[in-house]
Amino acid sequence: MIDVSSAVRDATVDRLRRAGCVWAEDEARLLLEAADSRQNLAALVDRRVAGEPLEYLLGWAEFCGERIVVVPGVFVPRARTALLVSAAVAVTGPGARVVELCCGSGALTRALARRLRAPRLLAAADVDPAAVACARRNLAELAVPVRTGDLFEALPGAWRGSLDLVVANAPYVPSAALDLLPAESRRYEAPVALDGGPDGLAVLRRLAEDAACWLAPGGNLVVEVGESQVDPLAAVLRAAGLIPTTVRNESLGATAMTARRLADMAGSGLEN
Structure with a gap:
């Protein structure tokens, strides 16, 4: 100073x-x-x-008591996403096998490492190479590998059916609403971290449809979502054989959804 x-x-x-x-x-x-x-x-x-985001100027953002490294272009973790952390902790037991998708800076994994009981942090992944490089800096001390790839495609096939927790702050802003975002977001953050397609659910829909094949029996997918998107996403989750629950926090202005894989999916029509 x-x-x-x-x-x-x-x-x-x-x-x-x-x-x-x-x-x-x-x-x-x-x-x-x-x-x-x-x-x-x-x-x-x-x-x-x-108009440049303060976090880019400082080189870090505060999230759930952690100082998270952020670099220009990488999604800045929001205070409201703390709801994802508490929602994940509420549905996850000790020794859980955990993966973060759409990881951005890796902020969720950092926060969960301190809050889950003896977690097995398997990996984080993102489709954006800049985000992957940033997450590797934030997760190096946890020895968490950060993979480059599109959602579950970034993970080894041997992990199918074995994950206890998949957490993702996936993009969910409808494409037509991107221009309504604060200038700091739309001018400086990567569009791939914001744009959720025509209805905002393009990425979340793919996550939901594939999650049951990757979760262990009783495992959970935990995502952030817009308030108006709860019902259509819940329908997708149910069709995929998952049991959705909505979690809201008015003070944070946040909505999250947890979706549990049935312990016995026999007869669901889904392959493990």
């Missing part, structure tokens, strides 16, 4: 406030801590005023 006068601090807060930063005082403090010179501070403030 550089040593600056109160006048410089006040001027920084004022610039951020006038640019529309709601938490201008907090952002100014964080930028001051991140800067190694006055020139660097000025450059960081200029980039923030131009």
Whole structure:
């Protein structure tokens, strides 16, 4: 953190406030801590005023008490996604075999590592190579391999039918609604992390349809979803032989769904 006068601090807060930063005082403090010179501070403030996400400027985001490395273009973990963590913990027992798909920065795996009892963190995966590289940095100390690939295609076939928990913060914004996202998201984050197709369920539908083949009996898929998407996704999950449950948190403005594979899928028409 550089040593600056109160006048410089006040001027920084004022610039951020006038640019529309709601938490201008907090952002100014964080930028001051991140800067190694006055020139660097000025450059960081200029980039923030131009709309670049604060997390990219700092190089990290706070999520569930963890400091998660984020780099430009990689999806920034949101506070509301903490609901996915609590929902996953609620349905997962000790020693669970865990995989995170659509992992982005790997934030969910980092958070679950501290909250699940003796988890077996098998892998994280993402289709975006930039996200994979970022997740590898965040998960290196946990020795969790991060694979590049599209959903379950990234996993070894030998894992089919053996996973206790698959958690994914998959993209679920309808394509037509992308322009309604905050400028920070639509201008700086990778579209592949946001765009859920025409109804927002393109990726979640594929996850749901394939999950039963990869989950162990009694295992769970846990995903984030939009409030209006609960009923259509629940129908897809039921058709796949999974039992869906909706979890909501009004204070976070978040909705998650858990979907358990039946212990005995005989007669479901699904192959294991």
